Amino acid sequence: MKSRQWRTTMDNNIVISTRIRLARNLKDYPFPCRLSDKGKAEVDEKVRKALINGNSAIAKDFQYIDFDNMSETMKVSLVEKHLVSPEFISNTSGRAVLLLNNGTVSIMLNEEDHIRLQVIENGFCLDEAYDLADKLDTLLDEQLNFAFNEKLGYLTQCPTNLGTGMRASVMLHLPALKKSGAMNMLANNLNKLGLTIRGAHGEGSSSEGAIYQLSNQVSLGISEKSAIENLKNITNQLISQELKQRETLVKSIETKDKVMRSLGILKTAYIMSHKEAVNLLSNVRFGISTGLIDNINIETINDLLVEIQPATLMTILGEQITVKDRDISRAEYIRNKLN
Amino acid sequence: MKSRQWRTTMDNNIVISTRIRLARNLKDYPFPCRLSDKGKAEVDEKVRKALINGNSAIAKDFQYIDFDNMSETMKVSLVEKHLVSPEFISNTSGRAVLLLNNGTVSIMLNEEDHIRLQVIENGFCLDEAYDLADKLDTLLDEQLNFAFNEKLGYLTQCPTNLGTGMRASVMLHLPALKKSGAMNMLANNLNKLGLTIRGAHGEGSSSEGAIYQLSNQVSLGISEKSAIENLKNITNQLISQELKQRETLVKSIETKDKVMRSLGILKTAYIMSHKEAVNLLSNVRFGISTGLIDNINIETINDLLVEIQPATLMTILGEQITVKDRDISRAEYIRNKLN
Numbered sequence: 001m002k003s004r005q006w007r008t009t010m011d012n013n014i015v016i017s018t019r020i021r022l023a024r025n026l027k028d029y030p031f032p033c034r035l036s037d038k039g040k041a042e043v044d045e046k047v048r049k050a051l052i053n054g055n056s057a058i059a060k061d062f063q064y065i066d067f068d069n070m071s072e073t074m075k076v077s078l079v080e081k082h083l084v085s086p087e088f089i090s091n092t093s094g095r096a097v098l099l100l101n102n103g104t105v106s107i108m109l110n111e112e113d114h115i116r117l118q119v120i121e122n123g124f125c126l127d128e129a130y131d132l133a134d135k136l137d138t139l140l141d142e143q144l145n146f147a148f149n150e151k152l153g154y155l156t157q158c159p160t161n162l163g164t165g166m167r168a169s170v171m172l173h174l175p176a177l178k179k180s181g182a183m184n185m186l187a188n189n190l191n192k193l194g195l196t197i198r199g200a201h202g203e204g205s206s207s208e209g210a211i212y213q214l215s216n217q218v219s220l221g222i223s224e225k226s227a228i229e230n231l232k233n234i235t236n237q238l239i240s241q242e243l244k245q246r247e248t249l250v251k252s253i254e255t256k257d258k259v260m261r262s263l264g265i266l267k268t269a270y271i272m273s274h275k276e277a278v279n280l281l282s283n284v285r286f287g288i289s290t291g292l293i294d295n296i297n298i299e300t301i302n303d304l305l306v307e308i309q310p311a312t313l314m315t316i317l318g319e320q321i322t323v324k325d326r327d328i329s330r331a332e333y334i335r336n337k338l339n
Numbered sequence: 340m341k342s343r344q345w346r347t348t349m350d351n352n353i354v355i356s357t358r359i360r361l362a363r364n365l366k367d368y369p370f371p372c373r374l375s376d377k378g379k380a381e382v383d384e385k386v387r388k389a390l391i392n393g394n395s396a397i398a399k400d401f402q403y404i405d406f407d408n409m410s411e412t413m414k415v416s417l418v419e420k421h422l423v424s425p426e427f428i429s430n431t432s433g434r435a436v437l438l439l440n441n442g443t444v445s446i447m448l449n450e451e452d453h454i455r456l457q458v459i460e461n462g463f464c465l466d467e468a469y470d471l472a473d474k475l476d477t478l479l480d481e482q483l484n485f486a487f488n489e490k491l492g493y494l495t496q497c498p499t500n501l502g503t504g505m506r507a508s509v510m511l512h513l514p515a516l517k518k519s520g521a522m523n524m525l526a527n528n529l530n531k532l533g534l535t536i537r538g539a540h541g542e543g544s545s546s547e548g549a550i551y552q553l554s555n556q557v558s559l560g561i562s563e564k565s566a567i568e569n570l571k572n573i574t575n576q577l578i579s580q581e582l583k584q585r586e587t588l589v590k591s592i593e594t595k596d597k598v599m600r601s602l603g604i605l606k607t608a609y610i611m612s613h614k615e616a617v618n619l620l621s622n623v624r625f626g627i628s629t630g631l632i633d634n635i636n637i638e639t640i641n642d643l644l645v646e647i648q649p650a651t652l653m654t655i656l657g658e659q660i661t662v663k664d665r666d667i668s669r670a671e672y673i674r675n676k677l678n
Contacts, residue, residue: 253609253610253667254610256609257608257609257610257670260607260608260609261604261608261609263607264604264606264607264608265600265603265604267603268599268600268603269596269599269600269603270592270596270599270600271592271593271596328592331596
């Protein structure tokens with residue numbers, strides 16, 4: 001029998017990250033889409049004060065980020081890192097973000113709802129992420145009057161968020177399941193269980209690099225704990241299925257060829273598109289997880305997957321460059337990290 | 340101005356090898372296609388004796404190779420190395436080869452003609468190769484009665500070989516000219532000059548890896564020296580054109596990307612077809628010639644291009660294997676040579 005320790009390592013290899021998001025609104029204000037600039041400014045100020053006055057140790061580590069003077073590249077980079085939503089940066093007027101310094105917590109103000117509180121952590125840790133989100137929610141709740149209804153739970157602009165106002169999700173690396181061709185059938189089955197699986201950037205995004213986002217869809221008539229338990233169970237089943245598929249896959253010389261070539265190309269290329277990089281890094285990540293590659297940390301690959309995204313790469317390099325030059329810089333950045 | 344030394348190096352980088360082939364027949368015997376087994380055996384013995392009795396130092400280094408007990412793989416490997424013709428191994432009954440130990444000279448007996456004497460040397464050395472062929476031809480001529488006519492020169496089975504009975508050819512690596520798209524036009528122009536340019540294995544073979552064989556077509560009404568001068572001049576022109584095309588090509592990042600990726604894949608792949616290997620080795624060979632790669636000898640690549648051919652690889656490994664296993668062995672062989 002495989003040890004508990006081994007399974008924990010594999011869980012964290014397959015689950016790249018865990019996210020909890022809570023949608024909240026202040027009772028005395030209309031939803032942001034119907035709120036005046038003045039109203040938005042008041043919401044903004046109330047939430048900031050609540051956080052600071054909350055007398056929690058964590059509060060002083062939040063950074064208030066004003067989007068008015070931020071470059072487009074910087075904004076897109078925050079989306080790439082899943083710290084704000086694409087919808088959020090489409091029109092940042094009257095909006096702001098409170099960001100925990102280490103990047104694990106972001107609080108979007110005046111997006112679809114007044115408050116979108118998000119905790120994002122590495123690996124498979126739904127309970128830990130929920131605990132932190134819950135703690136921050138309680139802290140804010142003590143000072144703000146949240147719109148809440150006995151029957152409907154937390155009131156949100158979009159009815160699909162009514163109830164707990166919670167979305168819990170995990171980012172999964174499922175190369176073996178993707179290769180097996182089972183993903184479409186799995187997606188249909190998951191839908192019936194109140195879950196949805198999509199590309200890394202949510203609805204409509206591609207599953208490049210076999211990276212998927214699995215999240216709960218039901219927030220009404222179910223407690224946060226139940227929703228999390230449900231997601232946890234399904235995730236564990238997906239991990240088991242992925243591990244089972246990997247068993248045969250990892251023994252084939254074709255797999256070794258694909259993995260080692262991918263590493264060879266990443267170490268030597270001088271031009272690389274984002275799409276190619278994601279797919280090659282995914283192959284290498286699989287190689288590390290399965291022991292085909294042993295001299296590279298999986299964290300290095302996780303970091304690269306974030307850093308080589310177009311806007312994030314430009315933010316790191318500190319320059320506005322053409323697509324071609326970006327592909328050249330990306331190849332160089334990867335070579336330097338892997339050689 | 341580029342130095343003479345540099346140009347000599349580039350000549351030998353672009354011209355992989357030089358070949359001279361002479362077709363000769365004994366006056367007193369019909370051509371092999373109309374010759375009895377007894378007659379073939381007599382021709383065989385006469386030529387061997389002439390070589391041994393020729394009292395030349397080189398004669399003792401010849402090996403007489405009987406094809407009756409040779410495996411199909413071994414035969415094909417000799418074709419891959421250009422030591423015998425594909426036609427020769429299609430029916431080896433009554434045929435044999437005298438092979439100089441270092442592989443630079445082969446004398447096919449009872450192929451299309453009684454004698455097909457070939458000298459093959461590395462680099463661009465038409466005069467040297469012709470001198471050796473001429474020396475051996477003279478040695479044989481002193482003891483054998485060659486079929487010769489004042490008007491038609493050396494008599495050969497196929498009229499296209501009448502006259503000198505000589506084919507001179509060079510094996511060229513022309514990646515920049517191939518990429519420029521100029522090869523088709525060049526081939527047409529060369530035809531008008533009495534030369535022909537084809538894939539590495541002659542008529543109908545592909546130009547995989549941008550390797551071409553340029554040879555003279557006219558043997559009647561022209562001296563050996565004139566034919567060689569003509570081929571030398573045209574080869575020099577092709578080298579100049581290739582070098583000119585390389586100048587711009589080598590500066591582009593796309594070229595560097597292609598060259599370095601090719602090396603990366605060759606060093607890491609676990610399965611590799613012959614076709615892929617030829618193309619990747621060709622890219623690396625170009626990279627070495629142009630200074631993009633400086634830690635690999637061009638001779639290593641030249642050797643690999645010979646060794647990784649299907650039958651030759653199996654001869655080296657000493658085993659009959661499936662195509663898939665051969666592709667695995669090829670990848671391993673290349674990894675070991677390059678890492």
